[in-house]
Amino acid sequence: MMKDTELNKKIKATLNVADTIQEVKVSPFLKDRILNNLNTEIDESQNVWAWFTPKFQLATLIVVILLNVYAYKVLTSDNYNTTVEEFVDTYDFGDETYTSIFN
């Protein structure tokens, strides 16, 4: 076991040893590594949409336009109005058949 004076000396020396730590120079290639990593990260983020080439973009646009045209035609066709009228008749939603106890 150490004596108290010895102990205190050692504690003091340990606490003061931080003052003797010398500066460590950074590795000369660290900057290149950082920039390389950065470029890889940028490339990776760009690669996410790399498959979506202009040809694909054009094809997608055409499909979307065709779907819209088709949907518009379906909505404006007479068939749609007839179907709605039939629905109204079936469930008596029309004005003519509506009765109220207050009338």
Place this chain on the structure above:
Amino acid sequence: MEEKKIIEQLKERNTAVFSQLIDDYQQKVFGTCISFVPNKEDAEDLVQEVFLEVYNSISKFKGNSKLSTWIYKITTNKCLEFIRKKNTKKRTGFLKPLFGEDFSIDKTNYFTEFNHPGFLLENKELNETLFKAINSLPESQASVFTLHKIDGKSYQEIADITDKSVSSVESLMFRAKKNLQQLLYGYYKNEI
């Protein structure tokens, strides 16, 4: 270049300005990293992470503090995160909170392998003991002690980095020293 202009250029993803920023700060950031993590390879990995974070988060920087303070804040957080992760892997973390804080120097399970070229050979053992003792302190005390005593930052700089007042930094420093003395006393007392 003026700091405002540098920040603007960084926000516009100017790689030349970023490269200049690395030249200006890599040594200082590395100094802080190796003060927290006494292993050259780990510290260099952390420097890389810091600069990538700076590049990716510069758009979020509002200019409330100096650019250097913001970079040191990221550095300190990255280092503490690294130590936290490594410490939880090494310790049986789920038992610790049940039985309170283990207030003794962990001689065997230090979070990394010592590889600090700045340690003088004759002081190597003392340095390792000091770093292990620091690792046993509560995180706020450990970070203030490391930033001041090992990295050589002023109380004002530490206050800016940690978002604390200078007086609370002083108080944390006082408690850290006191706790370190107690820890080292217990450690050396049991030494034969």
